[in-house]
Amino acid sequence: MSKQPLPTLPMWRVDHIEPSPEMLALRANGPIHRVRFPSGHEGWWVTGYDEAKAALSDPAFRPAGMPPAAFTPDSVILGSPGWLVSHEGDEHARLRTIVAPAFSNPRVKLLAQQVEAIAAQLFETLAAQPQPADLRRHLTFPLPAMIISALLGVLYEDHAFFAGLSDEVMTHQHESGPRNASRLAWEELLAYIRSKMRDKRQDPGDNLLTDLLAAVDQGKATEEEAIGLAAGMLVAGHESTVAQIEFGLLAMFRYPQQRERLVGDPSLVDKAVEEILRMYPPGAGWDGIMRYPRTDVTIAGVHIPAESKVLIGLPATSFDPRHFDDPEIFDIGRDEKPHLAFSSGPHYCIGVALARLELKVVFGSIFQRFPALRLAVAPEELKLRKEIITGGFEGFPVLW
Numbered sequence: 011m012s013k014q015p016l017p018t019l020p021m022w023r024v025d026h027i028e029p030s031p032e033m034l035a036l037r038a039n040g041p042i043h044r045v046r047f048p049s050g051h052e053g054w055w056v057t058g059y060d061e062a063k064a065a066l067s068d069p070a071f072r073p074a075g076m077p078p079a080a081f082t083p084d085s086v087i088l089g090s091p092g093w094l095v096s097h098e099g100d101e102h103a104r105l106r107t108i109v110a111p112a113f114s115n116p117r118v119k120l121l122a123q124q125v126e127a128i129a130a131q132l133f134e135t136l137a138a139q140p141q142p143a144d145l146r147r148h149l150t151f152p153l154p155a156m157i158i159s160a161l162l163g164v165l166y167e168d169h170a171f172f173a174g175l176s177d178e179v180m181t182h183q184h185e186s187g188p189r190n191a192s193r194l195a196w197e198e199l200l201a202y203i204r205s206k207m208r209d210k211r212q213d214p215g216d217n218l219l220t221d222l223l224a225a226v227d228q229g230k231a232t233e234e235e236a237i238g239l240a241a242g243m244l245v246a247g248h249e250s251t252v253a254q255i256e257f258g259l260l261a262m263f264r265y266p267q268q269r270e271r272l273v274g275d276p277s278l279v280d281k282a283v284e285e286i287l288r289m290y291p292p293g294a295g296w297d298g299i300m301r302y303p304r305t306d307v308t309i310a311g312v313h314i315p316a317e318s319k320v321l322i323g324l325p326a327t328s329f330d331p332r333h334f335d336d337p338e339i340f341d342i343g344r345d346e347k348p349h350l351a352f353s354s355g356p357h358y359c360i361g362v363a364l365a366r367l368e369l370k371v372v373f374g375s376i377f378q379r380f381p382a383l384r385l386a387v388a389p390e391e392l393k394l395r396k397e398i399i400t401g402g403f404e405g406f407p408v409l410w
C-alpha cells in the first residue's frame with residue numbers, strides 16, 4: 011500500500027495575505043497534524059486554538075531558540091544569547107524583567123502622543139510627495155523604526171544601516187542553505203549595539219540601552235546578554251509591525267465595506283486592529299512558532315516523543331471555529347475573543363502594547379487624512395518579501 015505523502019510546509023497564503031486553502035482544509039481535519047517542515051524534517055503542526063494555547067504555557071516545551079542538537083532554528087537570532095526566545099525558566103524571567111518595564115502598559119501610554127505626532131508628521135511628508143508615492147518608504151517602515159530607535163536610544167538616521175542587517179537576520183533559514191550572511195549581519199548588528207551602549211556611559215539619557223547598561227553594572231545580565239537583548243528588540247520592534255501595517259492596509263483596500271465602517275465609526279478602531287491581527291498576521295510562508303518537548307507529551311490524544319519538532323500554528327488557530335464564529339470572515343466589528351497573534355505563555359510578545367498603539371494610531375487616522383487612499387498598482391503586482399520571515403512588501407505604491 012502506498013503511503014500518503016505528508017502535507018508540506020510552508021503553506022503559502024494566497025493573494026499575499028489570505029489564508030492558504032490547504033491550511034484551512036487540513037485544519038478542518040483536526041487540531042494537530044503530522045507534517046514535513048521546510049527543513050525536510052517531519053514533525054507536528056498544532057492548528058487548534060485550545061491545543062496551541064495549552065502547549066505555549068506547558069513547561070514541557072522548550073522555546074524556539076533552544077532546539078535539541080539534531081535541529082537548527084529557522085533564523086540566526088533564535089539561539090543567540092540574550093534574545094528572549096533563546097532562554098527559558100528563571101533565566102528567561104531574569105532577562106525579561108530587565109526590559110519589561112519599558113514596554114508596560116503605563117509606559118507605552120506615555121508614548122501615545124509621540125506616536126501620534128510622528129504619524130502626523132509622516133502623513134504630511136507623504137502628502138507633499140508626487141503621486142504615486144511609496145507608503146513603505148514614507149510610513150510603514152519609518153513609524154515603527156523611529157519609535158523603537160527612540161526607545162532604545164539609537165539614532166533613527168542609522169536605520170538605513172540597521173534595516174538591511176535586520177532583513178538579513180530575519181531571512182528564513184530552513185537548515186538547507188548557508189547561514190554565513192545572516193550570521194555576519196547579526197554580528198554586525200551586535201557590534202553596532204555594543205558601540206552605542208558604550209556611548210551611553212558618556213551620554214546616558216532615558217532609554218533602554220542605558221537601562222541595559224545599568225543591568226550589566228548591577229550584575230543582572232552579562233554584557234553579551236544585554237547586547238543580544240537590545241539587538242533583538244531592534245529587529246523585533248520594527249519588522250513585524252511594518253508588515254502588519256502593510257497587510258492590514260491591503261485587507262482594508264480589499265474589503266472597502268469594512269474600511270467604510272471604520273471611517274464611519276472610528277470607535278471601531280480597537281476591534282479593527284484585533285481583527286487585522288487575527289486574520290492577517292505578519293509572516294510570509296510563516297506557519298507558526300517552533301517548540302521542542304523535552305519529554306514525551308500528548309496533544310489532542312496524539313503521542314509526541316521527546317525532542318520532536320512541534321510547530322504551534324498561530325495563524326491557523328485564528329480559523330478554529332470552536333473559538334471564533336465564522337472565522338473566515340473579515341469582520342472589524344467582531345465580538346473580541348483573544349487571538350494568538352502575539353503568542354501566549356512566558357514568551358508572549360513583550361512589545362504587544364507598543365504594537366497595538368502603533369496600529370491604532372495608523373488605522374485610526376490614515377483614512378481620515380487620506381480619504382481616497384488606494385493602491386497605485388494591482389494588488390498582484392505588489393512584491394511580497396517572501397524570504398523575510400515577517401513578510402511585508404518590497405514597496406507599497408499608493409495614490410490619494
Ligand code: HEM
Pocket residue numbers: 073074094095106242243246247248250251254291292299300324350351352353354356357358359360361362364365
Ligand atoms: C504586530 C506586531 C507584532 C507581532 C504580531 C508580534 C508577534 C510576536 C510573537 C508571536 C511572539 C512569540 C514568539 C514565541 O513565542 O516564540 C513575539 C515575541 C516577542 N516580541 Fe513581538 N510581535 C510584534 C511586535 C513587537 C514589538 C513592537 C516588539 C518591541 C520590542 C516586539 C518584541 C518581542 C520580543 C522581545 C519577543 C520575545 C518575548 C519572549 O520570548 O519573552 N514584538 N512577538
